[in-house]
Amino acid sequence: MGRSPCCEKAHTNKGAWTKEEDEKLISYIKAHGDGCWRSLPKAAGLLRCGKSCRLRWINYLRPDLKRGNFTAQEDELIIELHGLLGNKWSLIAGRLPGRTDNEIKNYWNTHIKRKLLARGVDPQTHRPIAALRQEERSTAQEDSSGDSSSRDGDGGLDLNLDLSISLPRHSSPEQSSPPPAATASTSTMQALCLCCHLGFQSSETCSCRRIPRPLGFSFIWPLEEGQRIA
DNA sequence: AAACTCCTCAACCGCCTACCG
DNA sequence: CCGGTAGGCGGTTGAGGAGTT
Numbered sequence: 001m002g003r004s005p006c007c008e009k010a011h012t013n014k015g016a017w018t019k020e021e022d023e024k025l026i027s028y029i030k031a032h033g034d035g036c037w038r039s040l041p042k043a044a045g046l047l048r049c050g051k052s053c054r055l056r057w058i059n060y061l062r063p064d065l066k067r068g069n070f071t072a073q074e075d076e077l078i079i080e081l082h083g084l085l086g087n088k089w090s091l092i093a094g095r096l097p098g099r100t101d102n103e104i105k106n107y108w109n110t111h112i113k114r115k116l117l118a119r120g121v122d123p124q125t126h127r128p129i130a131a132l133r134q135e136e137r138s139t140a141q142e143d144s145s146g147d148s149s150s151r152d153g154d155g156g157l158d159l160n161l162d163l164s165i166s167l168p169r170h171s172s173p174e175q176s177s178p179p180p181a182a183t184a185s186t187s188t189m190q191a192l193c194l195c196c197h198l199g200f201q202s203s204e205t206c207s208c209r210r211i212p213r214p215l216g217f218s219f220i221w222p223l224e225e226g227q228r229i230a
Numbered sequence: 231a232a233a234c235t236c237c238t239c240a241a242c243c244g245c246c247t248a249c250c251g
Numbered sequence: 252c253c254g255g256t257a258g259g260c261g262g263t264t265g266a267g268g269a270g271t272t
Binding site: 015088101 | 258260266
């Protein structure tokens with residue numbers, strides 16, 4: 001079956017945008033706002049797919065874009081947010097005014113990944129690579145002894161969210177930032193929603209569902225898809 | 231100076247989800 | 252409740268610029 005294309009591809013331009021196209025898009029959005037992307041190209045006189053217009057506007061033409069190099073503070077904030085949110089680029093971008101999800105995603109893949117590897121930190125898990133190696137070795141030993149029940153299905157790391165979450169800290173950029181893998185027991189003993197702490201609006205990502213924890217510790221964490229309250 | 235390799239980032243693709251009738 | 256549609260997102264690609272041989 002397949003899905004229907006988002007627009008009539010036979011009559012749309014692709015590839016890099018020309019100055020004229022940019023100007024058409026800007027002047028149309030200035031005059032009418034950025035409402036319905038599907039009908040916008042036709043109304044603006046552009047031979048482009050609506051999605052393409054949206055992307056061009058959001059990632060390149062929006063007047064509030066910052067552009068230019070990322071600061072060290074932005075670097076650290078991205079790393080910290082990525083540790084908490086994973087590859088949720090749009091959410092991360094929401095905390096960096098003037099930056100787009102695409103820009104952050106590109107910057108992560110080209111710069112920050114390398115930076116973290118140089119620090120000896122795994123970019124995906126934000127844990128020290130040495131510790132991961134050690135873990136792999138011991139897991140391999142467990143496997144060879146026939147116990148595979150404690151592993152993740154994909155053979156990857158056993159990511160325990162309880163252990164991989166830490167409170168956001170305001171570390172200085174120079175400080176080598178340890179992975180946000182502190183245990184809950186080292187955290188302040190108070191109910192705290194990390195998303196709210198970071199300034200996310202509840203409509204953005206946080207539903208502030210309370211997960212009861214033993215010993216009177218209750219940690220509020222927005223449930224991810226597939227995550228269950230025990 | 232030319233050829234080649236590497237790197238960056240704008241743009242595309244396809245999937246997911248919210249919304250609406 | 253269901254199906255269709257549009258918007259949004261993350262992963263990936265590829266053009267072109269920069270650097271190297």
